[in-house]
Amino acid sequence: MEDHKSIFLSNLKTAKFIQMKNFQRLLSISLILLAASAPLRSLAQNDNQEVPSKPILIDKSALSGLGLQPVQLENEPKREFFQRRLLRGVDLSVFIVSSESWTTQMNNFPIDEVVFMLNGKALINPENGNEMTFQSNQFFFIPRGYTGSWEIQAGESYHYELSIISTERAESTDSAKTLPKLIDQDELSGLNIDLNTAAQYERVLTKGSELTVSLKAEKPTQREISSPMKEQLVNLLSGQLTITDTSGVEHVFNTGDFFLFPKGFQGAWQSRGHGLLKYLVVEKTS
Numbered sequence: 001m002e003d004h005k006s007i008f009l010s011n012l013k014t015a016k017f018i019q020m021k022n023f024q025r026l027l028s029i030s031l032i033l034l035a036a037s038a039p040l041r042s043l044a045q046n047d048n049q050e051v052p053s054k055p056i057l058i059d060k061s062a063l064s065g066l067g068l069q070p071v072q073l074e075n076e077p078k079r080e081f082f083q084r085r086l087l088r089g090v091d092l093s094v095f096i097v098s099s100e101s102w103t104t105q106m107n108n109f110p111i112d113e114v115v116f117m118l119n120g121k122a123l124i125n126p127e128n129g130n131e132m133t134f135q136s137n138q139f140f141f142i143p144r145g146y147t148g149s150w151e152i153q154a155g156e157s158y159h160y161e162l163s164i165i166s167t168e169r170a171e172s173t174d175s176a177k178t179l180p181k182l183i184d185q186d187e188l189s190g191l192n193i194d195l196n197t198a199a200q201y202e203r204v205l206t207k208g209s210e211l212t213v214s215l216k217a218e219k220p221t222q223r224e225i226s227s228p229m230k231e232q233l234v235n236l237l238s239g240q241l242t243i244t245d246t247s248g249v250e251h252v253f254n255t256g257d258f259f260l261f262p263k264g265f266q267g268a269w270q271s272r273g274h275g276l277l278k279y280l281v282v283e284k285t286s
Helices: 002-011 020-036
Strands: 081-088 092-099 102-106 113-119 121-126 132-134 139-142 148-153 159-166 200-207 211-218 222-225 232-238 240-244 250-254 258-261 267-272 277-284
Touching: 092 232, 092 277, 113 121, 113 211, 139 211, 159 211, 232 250, 240 277
Parallel strands: none
Antiparallel strands: 081 092, 092 159, 102 148, 113 139, 113 159, 121 132, 121 148, 200 211, 211 277, 222 267, 232 258, 232 277, 240 250, 240 267
16 A cells, blocks of 8 residues: 555655655655556646646546556565556546555555545554554545554455545645544535535545545535636535536536546536535645
């Protein structure tokens, strides 16, 4: 679990948070993963690249575990490990990661990560905390600074997960929030939603140094997105959402879909549903 995240450490400015004796190992793994993951769909490889003007649906075949490429890990050469980068935005990067059953020891985990477990489960035993279990079809948050073990259980098959991280590293770590957290199932089920006077709801479920996870809901409505949006990875929990981009093309998302609003997106929004539109949002911590 730790190794595929280290791909980002080779070209970011936070090596000062990592002991120098580990940096060379992380750098070599980064080069392996960069080579293994091509070709990649990239949304923001350089400052001159035009930002997409439409929301992007996360590849459903990838969410089904297809198209993952084997990666040889330098420090765990016997481990069967797979990875596919789905997109790299200005603020967020999204991966599918897979492994055979394996246990990894983490020391000061270098990033925030939001995970949606698609198959298998994880047993997490923090150095200073209680053991936690995360199952398939659950969201959980691994904070920057986590120290402890991470055990993947996949039986005779493979686990795989959707992994969301920030494209760039934060300046510092919140030392008070270094324990992983399950995203509350009652919240995601909509049991505690209390709409405001505008018939909307928003609650921050967890906030780390790099990523913030929120639950949002609203009565079905239609409106213009007049202010440029922050980049957001969305999982539609209930209802249907139709987004019309500035060229007039409609993009329809249904319950269960994962999609990205690119940074600066503007257009039209129409929500439908049986009572409520409800969705989970992952975005860069501001």
